[in-house]
Amino acid sequence: MKINSIKLITVILITLLLSSCVDDNFEVPTPSGNEENSELSIILGNIASEADWNLVTIADLKARFNSGDAPLLINENDVVKGYVVSSDRNGNFFQEIYIQDAAENPTTGIKVVLNLRNNYTKYNVGREVYIYLNGLYLGETNSRDGIITIGGKIDAADNNEVDVISENQLKDHIFRSAVTETIVPKTISVGEINDNAVGTFVRIENAFFPPALDGEPIVDPNEDFDTQRTLSSCSGAGFSNFILETSSFANFSSVKMQSQTGGFIDAVVTKDFRGDNFVLVINDIEDIKFEDTLCQPLTPFYSQDFESFGSTSDVEAAGWTNVNVNGGSTTFTLRNFGGNQFMQASAFRTGENPLEMWFVSPAINLDSNTDEELSFGTKTGFNNGAALSVLISTDFTGDVTTATWQTLNATLANGPSSGFQFDFTESGAIDLSSFSGDVYIAFKYLGGDGDVTTTFQIDNLTIVGN
Structure with missing residues (x-):
């Protein structure tokens, strides 16, 4: 949707003069003839048999570019696969498609700019596409907008931006498979x-x-x-x-x-x-x-922001279990920065490897509520690997090694590798409605000095319900 106004007005005028209305009887297109299928077969064959051909993920591709950098020319035989999730059929997208890395439960997506009107008739929602990247550019259509984009060339008006893949380039770079998946939001x-x-x-x-x-x-x-x-x-x-x-x-x-x-x-x-x-x-x-x-x-019925405690021992006295299962001395500690208190864990300079420590809440009873949801915030510093996981138990009695634990699906902080991130990352709403009675929420840190030493901070634990 990010477009130069002059370009847009020009295209709209041309469209009015040269084109008719969109066909309302749209049917899902199929690859046009054997040529497109043959080209894709050759590319897939090269990936399977040639050492210098690679099928890369969208995440790996995006990791090559930092917002604000000059466009990056891709000069290797890399191919990226994705599923189309946008449509210009109703005029809300223009000269672009977005593709994601899976039809269901995607991890990321990327923008592709192309000089093709009514591109929904070729790249319909759910279509599996392969993009041959050699000769294309990775960048942004508006420098520093943070939308990493695949383009066909450098914008003549701004060397820090990419421009569309031309119609002539399309036939050599973007290939549809015969697969159209149902995109599950x-x-x-x-x-x-x-x-x-x-x-x-x-x-x-x-x-x-x-x-x-x-x-x-x-x-x-x-x-x-x-x-x-x-x-x-x-x-x-x-x-x-x-x-x-x-x-x-x-x-x-x-x-x-x-x-x-x-x-x-x-x-x-x-x-x-x-x-x-x-x-x-x-x-x-x-x-x-x-x-x-x-x-x-929903109504909060349990919350903990650690502001009322004066020391780590005060937290433990309030019913939190704080234990190192390897027998070492390192545990979660109460910290304060900028007037905000939180619990922190790190393996850095502990001399312990492996280092496994647990921080477990007091019993929290769910029987008086329904539709319970858990949320909390995490922050990382000097991130060199995932070290934290969040779990729940209904039979914890004080020994983390004998309790039954179930991992909770939470969004955890991830970065940066140098220094600390500025804000806490929200976990998202974690559904606890399938649990009843007393539950225990645990934060498990698993790392080691000289190995994964990422610092994790935890704050604002809240459970809400009806």
Whole structure:
């Protein structure tokens, strides 16, 4: 959606003069003839048999580029595979597609810019595509916007930006397989929208338009290009806001918003023009399903921010178990920085390898609540590997080695390798509704001096419910 206004106006005028309306009887396209299939077969054969041909992941590809750098020319026989998740059929995307690394539960995605109108007729949602990268560029269409992009050349107007893959380049670089998968939106919380999510198709549940937008069109009629609308989602004990960005050229731009009901929204994660904010972009107005009663925040019934403690021993006296299972002396410690207190673990300069330490909550009873959700924050410093995991037990009696533990699916901090990250990373809402009675939440650190020594900080443990 990030476009140069002059370029856009020129293309729109040409479109009006030379093209007819979009065919409403669209059918999923198949690869055109044997030539495209043969080319893809050759590429896949080279990957299987030639040492200098590589199938790379989207994550590995994105890791090669740092926001703000000059475009990177790829001069190796690398190929990346992905599944198309965006569509320009309704005018909300322009000269771009987004692909993610799996049809379901993707880990990341990437933007591809191409000089092709109505590209949904060739690269339909769910289509498996292979991109031969040799001769293409990795960069940003707007320098420092943080949206890592595959392009065909350096922009003539700005050497720090990439431009579209030309129609002539397309036939040599982007190949469709015969596979079209059903794209399953990945349900995430607003707090889990991050750089890894850019380019993926996600679902935000318990979402709604605020009353101030009731009756307003989804696109501001005074805007020439994009309109950003702030929506809300119930999140634990409160609300989280997120931005829906819609093009004035979308054929649903005049649809009125309503705030009486809520539900879910399925959309592609990207960023705004300057890269200041994450935004969601829908393919179709039908991607907004607000047909349910408005959600209500859950009520906190357990919280711990460690602010009331004066020392690590005070934390332990309050019922927290803090143990080193290797017999060493290193355990989680209470720390303070910038007026904020948290628990910290690190193997750095401990002289212990391996180092396994556990920090376990007191018993937390769930019987008086329903729909329980756990959340907390983590921060890392001098990250050189994953060391922390989060677990739950219903039979812990004081010995972590004899209890039954189940790993919880939480978003944990990851970076940087030098210094500390600025903000805590939200874990996301972790569903505890299948548990009952007393539960124990454990943070397990597994590392070793001279091995994985990442510093982890933990704060703001909260459990909410109805």
